[in-house]
Amino acid sequence: MVDNCAMDRIDLHIVRELQNDGRLSNQELAQRVGLSPSPCLRRVRQLEQDGVIQGYRAIIDPEAVGRGFEVLVSVEVRRDRETVEAFEEALQDVPDVIEAYRLFGSPGCLLRIAVADLAAYERLWIERLTTLTGVTEVNSQIIMKRIKEPKGMPVDVRGA
Amino acid sequence: MVDNCAMDRIDLHIVRELQNDGRLSNQELAQRVGLSPSPCLRRVRQLEQDGVIQGYRAIIDPEAVGRGFEVLVSVEVRRDRETVEAFEEALQDVPDVIEAYRLFGSPGCLLRIAVADLAAYERLWIERLTTLTGVTEVNSQIIMKRIKEPKGMPVDVRGA
DNA sequence: GCTGATTTCGCAATCGCCTTGCGCACCTCC
DNA sequence: GGAGGTGCGCAAGGCGATTGCGAAATCAGC
Numbered sequence: 407m408v409d410n411c412a413m414d415r416i417d418l419h420i421v422r423e424l425q426n427d428g429r430l431s432n433q434e435l436a437q438r439v440g441l442s443p444s445p446c447l448r449r450v451r452q453l454e455q456d457g458v459i460q461g462y463r464a465i466i467d468p469e470a471v472g473r474g475f476e477v478l479v480s481v482e483v484r485r486d487r488e489t490v491e492a493f494e495e496a497l498q499d500v501p502d503v504i505e506a507y508r509l510f511g512s513p514g515c516l517l518r519i520a521v522a523d524l525a526a527y528e529r530l531w532i533e534r535l536t537t538l539t540g541v542t543e544v545n546s547q548i549i550m551k552r553i554k555e556p557k558g559m560p561v562d563v564r565g566a
Numbered sequence: 567m568v569d570n571c572a573m574d575r576i577d578l579h580i581v582r583e584l585q586n587d588g589r590l591s592n593q594e595l596a597q598r599v600g601l602s603p604s605p606c607l608r609r610v611r612q613l614e615q616d617g618v619i620q621g622y623r624a625i626i627d628p629e630a631v632g633r634g635f636e637v638l639v640s641v642e643v644r645r646d647r648e649t650v651e652a653f654e655e656a657l658q659d660v661p662d663v664i665e666a667y668r669l670f671g672s673p674g675c676l677l678r679i680a681v682a683d684l685a686a687y688e689r690l691w692i693e694r695l696t697t698l699t700g701v702t703e704v705n706s707q708i709i710m711k712r713i714k715e716p717k718g719m720p721v722d723v724r725g726a
Numbered sequence: 727g728c729t730g731a732t733t734t735c736g737c738a739a740t741c742g743c744c745t746t747g748c749g750c751a752c753c754t755c756c
Numbered sequence: 757g758g759a760g761g762t763g764c765g766c767a768a769g770g771c772g773a774t775t776g777c778g779a780a781a782t783c784a785g786c
Contacts, residue, residue, distance in 0.1 A: 413630065421624070424624035425624050425626055426623070427621065427622060427623075428589065428621075428622035428624045429588065429622040431773090432772075432773065433772065441735080441736090442736050443736095443772085444737085444773095444774075445734065447773070447774070448734085456630075457627055457630075458627050458631075459625070459626060459627075460627055461624070461625045462587060462589040462622060462624050463584075463586070463587075463588045463623055463625055463717075464585050464588045464622050464718075465621045465622065465623060466618065466718060466719055466721070467617055470616075470618040471581060471721050471722075472722075473719050473720075478667065478669065478676060497713060501720035502720070503714060504718075504719065505714060505716050506712070506714035507638065507711070507712055508709070508711040508712075509707045509708070510710055515713070516638060547669045547670060547671050548670045549667050549669060550667075550669060551667070552666070552668075553657060553666035554665060554666035556665050558624075558625075559631050559633050559664065559680060562632075591742095592745090593742090602766080603743085603744080603745090604745080604746080605763065605764055605765075608763090
């Protein structure tokens with residue numbers, strides 16, 4: 407996690423390739439970045455240890471696991487430290503909340519929620535969202551379409 | 567991609583484990599879901615082919631690749647088909663836009679953007695966001711804190 | 727500019743895992 | 757009760773991961 411920012415262009419290239427396909431074999435990866443397998447693997451291990459690569463994840467079709475209905479929820483919370491901290495802590499225990507951000511300005515907080523369908527969302531809304539303490543306003547917006555599939559951060563490799 | 571929804575609890579378990587750690591060895595995975603390696607691998611391949619597992623990705627620290635500054639941008643676009651389609655198409659060519667949703671109601675569109683710092687965002691805003699055709703309103707909100715790290719979809723495995 | 731120290735590479739060998747073909751068990755439908 | 761189909765476990769072959777070591781490159785200091 408220490409910011410050992412000695413990332414040269416090969417490291418960036420490795421990061422980019424692994425972000426595109428986290429299951430690349432070390433051999434294939436080495437070939438793509440122009441290295442032999444052993445130093446390539448050593449670099450990957452170093453990147454993992456430095457926290458640059460935080461993990462690997464399979465990308466799942468939300469529909470297939472019964473979470474094809476997505477909602478963006480703006481939440482306003484009373485702005486004192488206790489309330490905010492309790493609210494954010496409580497969010498951790500709601501698995502349907504996929505993403506959550508605290509913002510400057512208004513709304514103070516934005517959630518992305520994924521559930522099975524409208525009925526499931528109604529249940530979540532009435533049972534878990536409106537009951538959170540300190541919440542003064544909840545505004546739900548159904549997602550019509552995902553315009554851009556999340557593909558991770560773009561990584562600029564100078565000269566590659 | 568065809569909805570071969572014969573996902574039993576073992577498949578759900580596989581999906582959950584691979585979402586947690588996309589680089590699990592097949593042996594380890596098989597052991598966790600209570601199978602021997604060969605049928606386990608066959609199931610994984612099937613899930614990939616059915617589009618349930620859409621891919622694998624390394625999770626990268628945004629800071630490490632110079633994208634530690636994140637902004638949520640509400641965009642309003644003129645609501646005719648031509649404009650909307652052109653706008654959404656144009657978004658694909660802006661790599662700094664990490665996520666994009668089209669919403670019901672207002673705002674009509676929400677973007678998540680990741681750049682290096684405020685200066686980089688100012689440049690992006692003036693050069694690429696305000697110049698998009700049909701855009702009638704752009705409202706930027708800087709993200710103070712990521713409350714919940716994206717960990718993918720929760721997968722309920724009945725009885726596991 | 728040369729030299730020593732350090733870093734990083736490539737090679738080779740070992741080990742372990744992936745992968746596939748096959749036989750067996752179970753389940754279903756006649 | 758028998759026949760077909762589905763899905764499992766076993767075993768073997770091939771291939772990739774992993775590590776130790778020597779060589780090359782890079783860098784600092786003089």
